[in-house]
Amino acid sequence: MADFDIQACAKRLEPWIIKTPLVEVEALSQRTGKKVYLKLESLQRTGAFKFRGAMNYMLSLGKAEAERGVITASSGNHGLGMSLGGKLRGIKCTVVMPVSAPLTKQERAKGYGATLVLHGNDYDEAQQYAQKLAEEHGYTYVPSFNHRAIIEGQGTIFNEIVKELPQVDMVVAPVGGGGMLAGLLIAREQSGMEVEIVGVEPTGAASMQASLAAGRQTTLPTMQTIADGVAVRTPGSLNFEIISRFNPPMWQVSDEGILAVQKLLLQESKLIVETAGAVSVAGLLAANLPAEIETVVCVISGANLDLANLAKLI
Amino acid sequence: MADFDIQACAKRLEPWIIKTPLVEVEALSQRTGKKVYLKLESLQRTGAFKFRGAMNYMLSLGKAEAERGVITASSGNHGLGMSLGGKLRGIKCTVVMPVSAPLTKQERAKGYGATLVLHGNDYDEAQQYAQKLAEEHGYTYVPSFNHRAIIEGQGTIFNEIVKELPQVDMVVAPVGGGGMLAGLLIAREQSGMEVEIVGVEPTGAASMQASLAAGRQTTLPTMQTIADGVAVRTPGSLNFEIISRFNPPMWQVSDEGILAVQKLLLQESKLIVETAGAVSVAGLLAANLPAEIETVVCVISGANLDLANLAKLI
Numbered sequence: 001m002a003d004f005d006i007q008a009c010a011k012r013l014e015p016w017i018i019k020t021p022l023v024e025v026e027a028l029s030q031r032t033g034k035k036v037y038l039k040l041e042s043l044q045r046t047g048a049f050k051f052r053g054a055m056n057y058m059l060s061l062g063k064a065e066a067e068r069g070v071i072t073a074s075s076g077n078h079g080l081g082m083s084l085g086g087k088l089r090g091i092k093c094t095v096v097m098p099v100s101a102p103l104t105k106q107e108r109a110k111g112y113g114a115t116l117v118l119h120g121n122d123y124d125e126a127q128q129y130a131q132k133l134a135e136e137h138g139y140t141y142v143p144s145f146n147h148r149a150i151i152e153g154q155g156t157i158f159n160e161i162v163k164e165l166p167q168v169d170m171v172v173a174p175v176g177g178g179g180m181l182a183g184l185l186i187a188r189e190q191s192g193m194e195v196e197i198v199g200v201e202p203t204g205a206a207s208m209q210a211s212l213a214a215g216r217q218t219t220l221p222t223m224q225t226i227a228d229g230v231a232v233r234t235p236g237s238l239n240f241e242i243i244s245r246f247n248p249p250m251w252q253v254s255d256e257g258i259l260a261v262q263k264l265l266l267q268e269s270k271l272i273v274e275t276a277g278a279v280s281v282a283g284l285l286a287a288n289l290p291a292e293i294e295t296v297v298c299v300i301s302g303a304n305l306d307l308a309n310l311a312k313l314i
Numbered sequence: 315m316a317d318f319d320i321q322a323c324a325k326r327l328e329p330w331i332i333k334t335p336l337v338e339v340e341a342l343s344q345r346t347g348k349k350v351y352l353k354l355e356s357l358q359r360t361g362a363f364k365f366r367g368a369m370n371y372m373l374s375l376g377k378a379e380a381e382r383g384v385i386t387a388s389s390g391n392h393g394l395g396m397s398l399g400g401k402l403r404g405i406k407c408t409v410v411m412p413v414s415a416p417l418t419k420q421e422r423a424k425g426y427g428a429t430l431v432l433h434g435n436d437y438d439e440a441q442q443y444a445q446k447l448a449e450e451h452g453y454t455y456v457p458s459f460n461h462r463a464i465i466e467g468q469g470t471i472f473n474e475i476v477k478e479l480p481q482v483d484m485v486v487a488p489v490g491g492g493g494m495l496a497g498l499l500i501a502r503e504q505s506g507m508e509v510e511i512v513g514v515e516p517t518g519a520a521s522m523q524a525s526l527a528a529g530r531q532t533t534l535p536t537m538q539t540i541a542d543g544v545a546v547r548t549p550g551s552l553n554f555e556i557i558s559r560f561n562p563p564m565w566q567v568s569d570e571g572i573l574a575v576q577k578l579l580l581q582e583s584k585l586i587v588e589t590a591g592a593v594s595v596a597g598l599l600a601a602n603l604p605a606e607i608e609t610v611v612c613v614i615s616g617a618n619l620d621l622a623n624l625a626k627l628i
Contacts, residue, residue, distance in 0.1 A: 021335025023357050042584060043337050270356060270586040270617035303584035307628045314621045 003148060006187040009056055010156040016055050016088060017156075020044050022164050022297065027268040031285060035295045037168075038281070039161055041302060042273055046080040046112075048229075048302030049154060050144070053179055054081030056153030057142055058089045066091050071139040073123065073130035075101035076229060077302050078144035083112035094139060096130040098122050104306065145177030146236030155183025158191070161297050168195055169293045174279035174301050175199040175208050175250070176230035178239030184299075185246040196293065199243070200283035202227050203252040208235045212244055226255045229276025229301055257282035259313075266313050274305040317462060320501040323370055324470040330369050330402060331470075334358050336478050336611065341582040345599060349609045351482075352595070353475055355616060356587055360394040360426075362543075362616025363468060364458070367493055368395030370467030371456055372403045380405050385453040387437065387444035389415035390543060391616050392458035397426035408453060410444040412436050418620065459491030460550030469497025472505070475611050482509055484603070486612045488593035489513040489522050489564070490544035492553030494613065499560040510607065513557070514597035516541050517566040522549045526558055540569045543590025543615055571596035577627050588619040 021040045028036035041049035061070070069092030072082050079095045086093030094115040097106060101118070110116050119129040134141040143150065157180065161168060175181045181199040188195055201209055204224035211218040219234040235243075261278035265271040273281075280298035289296070335354045342350035355363035375384070383406030386396045393409045400407030408429040411420060415432070424430050433443040448455040457464070471494065475482060489495045495513040502509055515523055518538035525532040533548040549557075575592035579585040587595075594612035603610070 018338055021337055021354070021357070023335055023354075024332055025357075026359055040335070040337075043335070045340055047584060266586075267621065270361060270619075272580075272584040272586060305584075307581065311625055311628045314625045 004152050004155070004186045006152060006155040006159060006183070006190050009152045010159045012059055013052060013056055013153060013156055017052055018044050019160055022161060025269050027264060028281065034289065034293065036284065037165060037295070037297045039157060039297050039299045041157065042277055042300045046077065046084050047304045048077035048081065049157060049180060049299070050077035051081035051084060052156055053150035053153035054078060055085045055088070057147065057149040058085035058091060060149045061091065061140065065140050068138045068140065069093065070142050071096065071130050071134045072142045072144065073127035074144055075105050077304055079109055080112065082142060083109045083114035087113040094133065096126045096133070098126045102306065145179035146238050148238065150179050151183045151186070151239065151242070153183070154180040155187035157299060158184045158187035162191060162193055162195065165295065165297065168295050168297050170196040170198060170296045172198045172200060172280040172284050172296060172298045174230050174276050174299065175201045176232040176276065177236045178208050178243055179236065180299065180301070181248070182239045182242040185242060185248060196249070198249045198251060198283065200251045200253055200279050202230060202258065202279065203254055205231045206252050207232055208240065208243060209250050209252065211235055211240050212247070212250065227258055227275040227279055229274055230279060251283040251287060253279055253282040253286060257286060261285065263313050272303050272305070272310060273300050274302050277301045277303060318466050318500045320466060320469040320473060320497070320504050323466045324473045326373055327366060327370055327467060327470055331366055332358055333474055336475060339583050341578060342595065348603065348607065350598065351479060351609070351611045353471060353611050353613045355471065356591055356614045360391065360398050361618045362391035362395065363471060363494060363613070364391035365395035365398060366470055367464035367467035368392060369399045369402070371461065371463040372399035372405060374463045375405065375454065379454050382452045382454065383407065384456050385410065385444050385448045386456045386458065387441040388458055389419050391618055393423055394426065396456060397423045397428035401427040408447065410440045410447070412440045416620065459493035460552050462552065464493050465497045465500070465553065465556070467497070468494040469501035471613060472498045472501035476505060476507055476509065479609065479611065482609050482611050483607045484510040484512060484610045486512045486514060486594040486598050486610060488544050488590050488613065488615050489515045490546040490590065492522050492549045492557055494615070495562070496553045496556040499556060499562060510563070512563045512565060512597065514565045514567055514593050516544060516572065516593065517568055519545045520566055521546055522554065522557060523564050523566065525549055525554050526561070526564065541572055541589040541593055543588055544593060565597040565601060567593055567596040567600060571600060575599065580627050586617050586619070586624060587614050588616050591615045591617060
């Protein structure tokens with residue numbers, strides 16, 4: 001992957017992002033008999049890893065594009081990442097959300113200075129409208145995972161992990177569109193290290209595994225998962241291309257497993273993670289790992305859950 | 315403080331403790347105009363910094379004492395720290411709690427393998443009984459803050475902070491019996507670094523400040539605070555001696571300020587902290603710091619709050 005340079009990206013991002021904590025969680029080490037660490041991207045700026053890719057995108061924009069501004073469709077972590085990235089770089093950022101988007105997410109995007117447009121009844125309609133606005137106004141449309149700069153930014157997670165914990169044997173990552181997993185795989189290749197990298201999808205939204213099985217980018221006919229952050233019907237084409245080349249082990253987890261991990265982390269370790277954030281740990285707890293895997297890092301994607309949903313976990 | 319060696323203690327503790335995360339929290343940096351980091355001892359083993367001192371105590375026990383076992387009176391973080399320390403070292407540990415101690419805390423101490431004794435209607439009665447049992451059985455009675463090994467263990471927090479963030483200008487610490495503050499002050503002296511260290515007490519339990527004002531260890535006639543982790547009527551004598559020698563700036567915070575910080579950290583940063591854990595941040599938010607203080611670390615003592623209390627914050 002010659003056009004990726006995760007090391008240079010990590011250096012470029014360093015003044016902007018939080019080097020998030022990597023912390024051993026006893027409750028998980030006990031249950032698995034491994035040393036289990038969590039990479040807490042839940043403590044990243046905007047509360048999710050997506051800020052890495054979004055900020056890298058903002059830093060890669062040419063002057064003319066930056067002056068015209070960017071647009072994206074997202075009521076989730078990518079939208080927040082772009083909003084903050086725009087604020088930090090002084091780049092006008094428009095975020096299109098479906099009219100049903102939660103008020104708290106609307107407020108947070110506006111709080112980061114983004115222009116908020118409410119349009120359409122679902123994500124697809126919002127996305128189409130965002131692309132229409134991009135054409136009309138000359139904005140650059142920014143995809144949420146299917147882009148070199150986004151993948152590169154997410155890959156910097158790997159560099160932070162191995163710098164702090166060089167003895168790591170395995171990194172477990174949640175997979176939605178495949179931005180984080182593709183980035184981790186490239187970063188590992190560029191590091192020359194031998195670390196197993198595993199991707200985990202909810203059983204009801206395993207579009208990357210469907211694509212890998214079919215040998216081409218595949219759209220799920222239906223999708224059913226509580227993990228909205230990784231609920232992606234069609235994985236990114238670039239992401240698929242990268243992941244299929246490396247062909248990493250892929251696991252699936254149930255919604256019950258995800259909820260159980262959210263509860264476990266809250267009650268035993270006082271950690272708040274979003275549903276997508278629990279996916280990697282749910283995968284680990286369901287896995288049967290060989291003895292030679294001693295030290296495992298699960299990436300926690302974020303902490304952006306509604307407080308009402310938090311209350312349900314107590 | 316010739317009989318303290320924080321550097322050696324940090325090395326001794328390293329295989330046993332978690333090097334807890336030091337993470338910048340945007341919501342606090344924005345509010346103060348400083349770079350604000352939290353030292354998350356809430357992610358320490360047992361969920362609180364107290365494990366450092368307790369483990370250091372366990373490691374300092376002679377063979378004969380270790381064989382006879384230890385006893386302490388505590389339904390809080392110190393009791394959990396001693397319980398886990400006993401388990402890890404194979405030392406019999408008895409924890410005396412008043413009969414009113416919350417069931418969850420009883421279960422957690424037993425879960426770490428401690429022998430649980432329920433006796434007395436309040437902490438004082440439990441403590442007297444623990445000392446009686448110590449004499450009868452030859453157990454070593456372990457105080458929760460007034461001891462060289464305990465203070466030394468807590469002081470290792472300072473070493474971790476300055477190693478990771480050498481540019482830190484100020485460290486803000488909660489004060490109960492004074493173990494953490496005394497340890498930090500000694501660690502700073504031994505490091506030779508110029509870092510301001512500030513202690514914070516709840517206004518309704520400011521026994522260290524009362525003692526400093528009186529020039530001698532002083533018992534508060536009454537005490538009123540929601541921050542049970544720092545609700546101490548009489549500070550430790552050794553702790554007082556050390557703190558009065560260094561005479562650091564001391565702040566006070568209200569229960570309202572503590573609750574507001576608990577809510578802020580939960581809602582904006584998805585961080586769970588106990589009431590005592592919010593004390594340092596509450597102090598910072600109420601302070602008016604000079605411009606030359608640019609980088610501040612607040613120590614979060616722990617995350618051991620009942621989930622029922624967490625629900626109230628949502």
